[in-house]
Amino acid sequence: MPVTSFNIMDKHPCYDDNHRSCYGRIHLPVAPKCNIQCGYCDRKYDCVNESRPGVTSKVMTHDQVVDHIKRHNTPVNNIKVIGIAGPGEPLYNPETFKTLKVLDEEFKQFIKCISTNGLLLEDKLEQLIKYNVSAITVTLNTLNSNTAKMIYDYTAGYSYEEFIQKQINGIVNAVNEGVAVKINTVAISSVNLGEIEEIAQFAYEVKATVMNVTSLIPQAKFAGYKKISSKELQYIREVCSKYIKQLYGCSQCRADAVGIPNKI
């Protein structure tokens, strides 16, 4: 089980809405490349599974992160979490693991957090555990390969069935290792709205910690799709809350975000 100096659920600003105004996080934009293509992603910008659409973060290297963290670790920022959420797919970039090694050596006191599309999670989990990553967000938009075909243009040479199975394996293995797993789901009208309850049920069954349903930002291949209303989003979250704790305050932080989420 990964080591942190305090309970994640007590201090992580992205696992409990009550903490979004109290505790801070630093995102390190060390991971530029991605291994899949989500239909709603414009690759000129940060990974929109976790980050605000249309924002481009300047990529950093692992030898720049120590100064960066020291500069931003101020009382005002009240940093508890160091996360890697892009600008591409963290687990597809060797720089992520070089950075995690530095973090594990220099910043033991913080929660280490990763956001991923899940494809490589089962393959990289051992390394993540070695570096004491204790919070992992996985974007899981469907459990159905026909729907996956609509959402993803390609999945690194894996079939859509294999892609979903690898996501599931990664999630289950991470939970079994004691990692707090957050499931992110992008609600896409005419595509996966009827499946989100099933994803919530799955998240409950595999003992994920929390679920974050966000609304599609219509862009790239999904530019012509309707963004669901906040009322529809609220309804989906309420249905899902029968199975697993929901987040209501996610503001889709950028890949180089710093500080307390509700204060920047």
Ligand code: SF4
């Ligand atoms: Fe929060 Fe996601 Fe950043 Fe982790 S990677 S600190 S869950 S926004």
Ligand code: SF4
């Ligand atoms: Fe874009 Fe992120 Fe999807 Fe990769 S995983 S295609 S960066 S949204």
